[in-house]
Amino acid sequence: MNFNLEQVQKFDKIIKESNNIAIFTHISPDGDTIGSSLALYMIIKEYYKKNVTLFVPDKIPKVYEFLPCVDCFNKIDNETSINKNFDVVISLDVATVERMGKGYFIFKKIPLKINIDHHKSNGCYGQINIVNPDASSASEVVYDILSYLQIKLTKDIAACLYTGILTDTGGFRYDNTNQNVLKKASALLDYGISHSDLCQKCFMTKEKKALLLTANAILNAKFLLRDKIVYASITLNDLKKYNAKSEHTDRIVETLRQIEACEVALLFKENINHTTKVSLRSKTFDVANFASHFGGGGHKFAAGLVIQKPINIAIDLVLGELSRVIKND
Ligand SMILES: [Mn+2]
Incomplete structure (x- = not known):
């Protein structure tokens, strides 16, 4: 299955008609699930002007603590109880619902599910599935969605998407790096983010x-x-x-x-x-x-x-x- 424009239009319509939206990452969160989730979080808040809550089932690794809005993540543990009613939930970079870990018990109760991913093995468990196995990362899929909907990015959003693409391509070294990926990365640099700065933070700094x-x-x-x-x-x-x-x-x-x-x-x-x-x-x-x-x-x-x-x-x-x-x- 490829990037499906009809699904993207439905995504846009659903977000416009919803009030409370939840976003989920996968367990052992990496740069892609974190970056794509944060970017979409900012878009839903600032562009769609909706209530949106970010969930992560594990601790955010220290290396990604520099990302904008990273403090907005709610960590799910065994005691987490949700007293909000969500209309829609969006999962990012989550191939199967098992990859949600402790998040699944919240996710399963939310009636409308949007699944945005790039894993070939994605189970298409949502009512809306925007899954492109040819994309380098879930962050690239989010980039494509925003481009198609002509939504203007900010420097912070660009930094999050760039981080996701950068980490999932191993710093543009893996075989998922191609002309398209580099063109999109280049377009993200137009927002004033620094490639070397993000490389330094993601790959060249270790505890x-x-x-x-x-x-x-x-x-x-x-x-x-x-x-x-x-x-x-x-x-x-x-x-x-x-x-x-x-x-x-x-x-x-x-x-x-x-x-x-x-x-x-x-x-x-x-x-x-x-x-x-x-x-x-x-x-x-x-x-x-x-x-x-x-x-x-x-x-x-x-x-x-x-x-x-x-x-x-x-x-x-x-x-x-x-x-x-x-x-x-
Ligand atoms: Mn990924």
């Missing part, structure tokens, strides 16, 4: 504990099938040792993928509830397809999954299956 945790994970990485498979693990003990959190594991798996012979890089993370989160990155191998066998998903070269088992069992399970597929590949 000390994040860098030390990364170093430790890489030093302890393991190699299989003549380095075709490279993996590292982070236990709760590792996090404790560096006084770090899950958000500090960002980009470790991309670093592992840099190894010359590496085809698939994996990062296994131990969760509190004896489950294991696995991040996968590849150069040619379709990790989204592989992840789908374990109920996960994502993009061809970047995907994730969760195994409902302790980390050591999860490592054996996933690597057993991956080695089998890669060997025959």
